[in-house]
Amino acid sequence: MDLYSGKTALVTGATRGVGRIIAEHFLSEGASVIGFARGEPSLTAAAYHHVQVDLADPMAIQKAFLGLHKQITRLDIVVNNAAVLTSQYAMIMPPAAAQAMVNVNLLAPFIVSREAAKFMRKSKWGRIINIGSMAVSLEPIGDSVYAATKAGLSTLANVMAKEFGPMNVTCNTLGITAIESDMLSQLPRDKIDAIIAGLPVPRFATAADILNVVDFFAAEASSYVTAQTVFLGGVN
Numbered sequence: 001m002d003l004y005s006g007k008t009a010l011v012t013g014a015t016r017g018v019g020r021i022i023a024e025h026f027l028s029e030g031a032s033v034i035g036f037a038r039g040e041p042s043l044t045a046a047a048y049h050h051v052q053v054d055l056a057d058p059m060a061i062q063k064a065f066l067g068l069h070k071q072i073t074r075l076d077i078v079v080n081n082a083a084v085l086t087s088q089y090a091m092i093m094p095p096a097a098a099q100a101m102v103n104v105n106l107l108a109p110f111i112v113s114r115e116a117a118k119f120m121r122k123s124k125w126g127r128i129i130n131i132g133s134m135a136v137s138l139e140p141i142g143d144s145v146y147a148a149t150k151a152g153l154s155t156l157a158n159v160m161a162k163e164f165g166p167m168n169v170t171c172n173t174l175g176i177t178a179i180e181s182d183m184l185s186q187l188p189r190d191k192i193d194a195i196i197a198g199l200p201v202p203r204f205a206t207a208a209d210i211l212n213v214v215d216f217f218a219a220e221a222s223s224y225v226t227a228q229t230v231f232l233g234g235v236n
């Protein structure tokens with residue numbers, strides 16, 4: 001049997017990069033997948049339902065969930081993956097860019113997780129997985145707000161783990177290292193290469209590295225694994 005037969009998963013930022021990798025994996029393992037992004041869908045599977053929503057707008061997220069309540073009866077797995085990055089010295093970071101990172105990277109996962117938990121409460125089963133970053137540990141110059149939002153994701157998951165634990169809903173965070181994507185291509189390659197060279201396992205992350213931990217957190221057998229952050233590549 002497929003790993004996710006009968007399960008419904010929501011992946012934010014499912015159109016590109018890591019979110020698309022995760023959404024395709026869930027689909028290939030038998031899940032129904034809902035993808036959130038601002039843009040058009042890039043997946044066309046019958047079991048894929050795309051919702052165009054700007055996660056920077058809390059009201060738009062609430063509206064998207066109102067729509068979902070008319071379309072689905074259960075939501076088992078949520079991956080808070082969508083994020084934006086503006087890497088810039090604090091002294092010249094545009095406030096609007098800082099605000100966008102707070103809204104999309106931290107506030108949206110809070111609202112999405114809370115709304116998802118309303119489904120999960122009914123079925124008394126759920127897995128909430130946040131996609132964090134090595135930036136939390138490495139604290140690179142230029143990433144003050146980005147790293148802070150990613151650190152906040154772990155805190156969010158850890159507190160929600162306590163609140164949702166009695167509903168059999170786990171909340172965990174996966175701190176990934178560099179992987180080719182539109183977001184990564186915004187950064188100077190020499191800066192990324194230097195960071196990667198300093199990791200205990202000095203290479204980029206692969207899709208398999210990420211999916212391995214996503215599957216672990218999402219597994220039936222992981223009901224006793226919650227409020228944890230796992231970093232790839234030996235980052236700690």
Ligand SMILES: NC(=O)c1ccc[n+]([C@@H]2O[C@H](COP(=O)([O-])OP(=O)(O)OC[C@H]3O[C@@H](n4cnc5c(N)ncnc54)[C@H](OP(=O)(O)O)[C@@H]3O)[C@@H](O)[C@H]2O)c1
Nearest residue numbers: 013015016017018037038039055082083178179181182183
């Ligand atoms: N790539 C890396 O090296 C790396 C390293 C560490 C951590 N991460 C983390 O991994 C996750 C995925 O990153 P990625 O590299 O795959 O990013 P990406 O290629 O830039 O993709 C971002 C996804 O998020 C969606 N998104 C962005 N802003 C949105 C908004 N306001 N509303 C709705 N959707 C929005 C995008 O779709 P639309 O543009 O259509 O909205 C897209 O599907 C992020 O949490 C990132 O922080 C990535």
